[in-house]
Amino acid sequence: MTHPNLPQFPNAPKTTLGMVGGGQLGRMFVHEAQALGFKVAVLEPEAGSPAAQAADLHIQAAYDDTQGLLQLAQHCNTFTTEFENVPAASLAKLAETGFVAPSAACVSIAQDRIEEKAFFTRCAPQTGILPAPHAILRTAADLENVSADLFPGILKTARMGYDGKGQVRVKSLDELRTAFANLKGVVCVLEKMLPLAYEISVLVARGADGQAVVYPIAENVHRDGILFTTTVPSPHVSAEAALKTQNAALKLIADINYVGVLCIEFFVLQDGSVVVNEMAPRPHNSGHYTIDACVTSQFAQQVRAMARLPLGDVRQHSPCVMLNILGDVWFDGETNIERQPEWHKVLALPSAHLHLYGKAEARRARKMGHITFIAPTLEQAQDEMQQACAILGIAL
Ligand code: ATP
Ligand code: MG
Numbered sequence: 001m002t003h004p005n006l007p008q009f010p011n012a013p014k015t016t017l018g019m020v021g022g023g024q025l026g027r028m029f030v031h032e033a034q035a036l037g038f039k040v041a042v043l044e045p046e047a048g049s050p051a052a053q054a055a056d057l058h059i060q061a062a063y064d065d066t067q068g069l070l071q072l073a074q075h076c077n078t079f080t081t082e083f084e085n086v087p088a089a090s091l092a093k094l095a096e097t098g099f100v101a102p103s104a105a106c107v108s109i110a111q112d113r114i115e116e117k118a119f120f121t122r123c124a125p126q127t128g129i130l131p132a133p134h135a136i137l138r139t140a141a142d143l144e145n146v147s148a149d150l151f152p153g154i155l156k157t158a159r160m161g162y163d164g165k166g167q168v169r170v171k172s173l174d175e176l177r178t179a180f181a182n183l184k185g186v187v188c189v190l191e192k193m194l195p196l197a198y199e200i201s202v203l204v205a206r207g208a209d210g211q212a213v214v215y216p217i218a219e220n221v222h223r224d225g226i227l228f229t230t231t232v233p234s235p236h237v238s239a240e241a242a243l244k245t246q247n248a249a250l251k252l253i254a255d256i257n258y259v260g261v262l263c264i265e266f267f268v269l270q271d272g273s274v275v276v277n278e279m280a281p282r283p284h285n286s287g288h289y290t291i292d293a294c295v296t297s298q299f300a301q302q303v304r305a306m307a308r309l310p311l312g313d314v315r316q317h318s319p320c321v322m323l324n325i326l327g328d329v330w331f332d333g334e335t336n337i338e339r340q341p342e343w344h345k346v347l348a349l350p351s352a353h354l355h356l357y358g359k360a361e362a363r364r365a366r367k368m369g370h371i372t373f374i375a376p377t378l379e380q381a382q383d384e385m386q387q388a389c390a391i392l393g394i395a396l
Contacts, residue, residue, distance in 0.1 A: 018076030021083035026051025127248035330362035
């Protein structure tokens with residue numbers, strides 16, 4: 001059955017949208033898809049995952065399981081993903097029977113830091129923004145040709161990294177040799193460690209008709225390689241850097257004919273120059289603020305783009321701070337003693353919007369939820385974020 005409320009056009013999306021992946025991004029996508037009158041079928045191997053809890057249908061199978069993919073294609077003709085390490089081959093398979101946004105080709109660029117950096121470098125004449133100086137390390141022999149200028153550096157696995165996983169900081173060639181050997185032959189990138197002033201991300205969305213929209217600049221603070229807070233409007237970004245990165249994001253998304261939501265991370269260095277770090281081919285943690293602070297959330301935007309509906313207004317109506325909630329707050333200090341976070345106190349703060357992802361087990365460093373603080377002024381949002389940290393025992 002096709003969606004009853006949508007204008008009919010060839011290959012109009014069926015009522016049920018297909019989602020590969022079952023994490024929190026999938027869950028928030030499901031909520032927005034349902035609000036727009038769709039159902040969602042989720043392909044996810046794990047039982048009781050955040051997205052599967054909310055979905056209308058859960059197909060419990062691996063992301064590359066032929067039967068699972070077939071079953072998904074029986075219910076849907078429009079597909080997306082919420083997890084960039086989904087095999088691009090699975091998305092290519094789904095594209096044989098329907099519309100996949102973003103495409104397997106776009107997702108595969110973001111899955112590989114080498115391809116991603118090559119893409120950013122190729123587009124640099126138009127964007128004016130390069131990635132960090134880096135070297136590609138495929139074999140031990142490549143290490144010997146590494147320029148001394150790349151030290152101190154960060155060794156990153158080319159594939160499968162997220163939340164700072166698979167990254168080692170190295171000060172010298174000797175440390176690089178040890179770190180590379182420990183990764184046992186995995187292809188890596190060595191990046192020069194840059195003097196960051198602050199980090200920003202640009203969320204951009206593009207429809208199948210080529211129309212694109214760009215959200216306000218989000219300023220991100222990371223802790224131990226994991227996003228800690230996102231503040232919008234960015235307290236530090238200059239009008240010039242904002243315009244430059246937003247234009248770059250629009251150029252990059254158009255260059256690869258991308259359909260859907262894309263998030264691009266940039267570093268702003270101490271001398272004011274801008275470097276492009278990486279991109280996520282999906283809604284992103286730094287865009288969660290859009291649920292509460294913008295006319296159209298990044299998840300609603302993803303639904304609109306894949307269903308070939310008009311994109312929504314990206315206007316931000318309130319200043320906000322987003323605070324990630326990790327599993328650590330379910331433990332007493334550094335101990336293993338479990339406790340319940342005092343949500344009733346957090347929710348007494350007038351600006352606090354709590355989002356929990358329904359994960360059964362709290363583990364340290366695991367993303368369990370987030371709180372968006374929406375206030376008439378950024379100062380109030382920041383102040384209440386700090387009060388929430390005090391309540392939850394999060395050090396500032
Ligand atoms: P995620 O997927 O969660 O964004 P990731 O594991 O893909 O993270 P990166 O974004 O590459 O990793 O790096 C994580 C953080 O480490 C960055 O946000 C930044 O704070 C720091 N970092 C990474 N590369 C550099 C660099 N070249 N110079 C200085 N700091 C860096
Ligand atoms: Mg990152």
